[in-house]
Amino acid sequence: MRVSVIGCGYLGAVHAASMAELGHEVIGVDVDQRKVAALNEARAPFYEPGFEDLLARTLATGRLRFSTDISDATGSQVHFVCVGTPQKRGEYAADMRYVEAAVESMLGVLAPGELVVGKSTVPVGTAGRLAELVGEKAPGAMLAWNPEFLREGFAVQDTLHPDRLVYGLPADQGRETAERMLDEVYAAIVARRTPKVVTDYATAEMVKTAANSFLATKISFINAMAELCEATGADVKQLADAIGYDDRIGRKFLNAGLGFGGGCLPKDIRAFMARAGELGADQALTFLREVDNINMRRRIRMVELAREVCDGSLLGKHIAVLGAAFKPDSDDIRDSPALNVAAQLQLQGADVRVTDPAAIESSRRLWPQLDYAATPEEAAERADAVLVLTEWRQYRELDPVAFGRVVAQKRVLDGRNALDREAWTAAGWSYRALGRRAG
Structure with missing residues (x-):
């Protein structure tokens, strides 16, 4: 098939290349000339x-190229909308300008029988409104909603080998045609008997926000338990292991620590709350406000813990922060808990040096006031405390004996409960982590 992908950021660029990998002829369209030029030269604008x-x-196959001209999408049978929906400044609601602009830009190239497929995470009700616009301005074209479920660090795998496909389809006579076209796009995936949910617009829109809200709730639940563990002397890691054996609960996403960040979970749960309020159902999601509050409290607690291990004052103390990205295997620093903590430590008088395997350059652009180092050893030179705030494999596998020769004081704060506490304490380090006894 001939496919267009409108918006070539993280989601769109991965989707475009993956569709070409599945054998389709793909044109990716984005307004950012530098991004388009980099992609056409096989240079990824993100990690x-x-x-x-x-x-x-x-x-190299010739099936994929990128352009800044929407007219290059003319003739595509399927048009994917993959633009961002960031949080509005000063509000919880999602900013829909980019989605609306993307769909409006396509109206001039759409032909009867072609399918617009939304993949962006949007407030429920968006697809129905956009379907009316498409039907009015491009008669005979159709709209479907096909939410994405990418995990940063696993985006290629999650696109080519998803754990499910969700189709939000029109209720009219175009429903069967839209489903058939999506099945053709995803033929190789459908052939593997990947679970498929065929539903209406509203349900498809809610799947992504409901999933992210559930994951955020699970993370904040175990972090709330970590607060209680600190008050009682219990160990949150052992607690998580014990309750995780219950298959109704499961162990995934029960790792207590600094909490979630990034470009999805925080803004998605806030947009979900905002939309529920617009629909008069705000009481259904009031619990998400506390989920958000618990998550933000973890950052404050990490700063407090750093002050505690530094003898009650951060003023003039040398602090090494290992990790800047919001999660490992990514250079995404949007709403990064690690950088938020680093900035708070600096504001309280600490001399902070940050390192990260992938996110130093993006961090330096957004947080130029912080000091950066290329390696953990450089960051930790003469440090009074080391904070592990992103659980990169490189940090989990550090040799605590060799690393101990670099620092001034062997104090480690494990912000992700990612280190082997016994190995670090055996090497002479004092070990602290959120929700766990001092080691």
């Missing part, structure tokens, strides 16, 4: 394991 190889491979 994502495996993506640059996929990009180079699919560009």
Whole structure:
């Protein structure tokens, strides 16, 4: 099939290359000339394991190219909308300008029988409104909603080997045609008997926000338990292990620590609350406000813990922060708990040096006031405390004996409960972590 992808940021660029990998002829369209130029040269504008190889491979086939001209999407049978929906400044609601602009830009190239497919995370009710616009301005074209479920660090795998497909389809006579076209796009995935949910617009829109809200709730639940563990002397890691054996609960996303960040969970749960309020159902999601509050409290607690281990004052103390991205295997620093903590430590008088395997450059652009180091050893030189705030493999596998020769004081704060506490304490380090006894 001939496919267009409108918006070539993280989601769109990965989706475009993946569709070419599945054998389709793909044109990616974005207004950012520098991004388009980089993609056409097989240079990824973001860090994502495996993506640059996929990009180079699919560009070499001739099935994939990128453009700034929406008219290049003319003739595509399926048009994917993959633009961002950031949080509005000063509000909880999602900013829909980019989605609306993307759909409006396509109206001039749409032909009867073509399918617009939304993948962006949007407030419930958006698809129905956009379907009316498409039907009015491009008669005979159709709209479907096909939410994405990408995990940063696993985006290529999650696109080519998803755990489910969700189709939000029109209720009119175009329903069967839209489903058939999506099945053709995802033919290789459908052939593997990947679970498929065929539903209405509203349900498809809610799947992503409901899933993210559930995951955020699970993370904040175990972090609330961590607060109680600190008050009682219990160990949150052992608590999580014990309750995680219950298959109704499961162990995934029960890792207590600094909490969630990034470009999805925080803004998605806030937009979900905002939309519920607009619909008069705000009481149904009031619990998400406390989920958000618990998450933000973890950052404050990490600063307090750093002050405690530094003898009650951060003034003039040398602090090494290992990690800047909001999660490992990513250079995404949007709403990064690690950088938020680093900035708070600096404001309280600490001399902070941050390192990260992938996110130093993006961090430096957004947080130029912080000091940066290329390696953990450079960051930790003469440090009074080391904070592990992103659970990169490189940090989990540090040799605590060798690393101890670099620092001034062997004090480690494990903000992600990612280190082997016994190994670090055996090497002479004092070990602290959220929700766990001092070691």
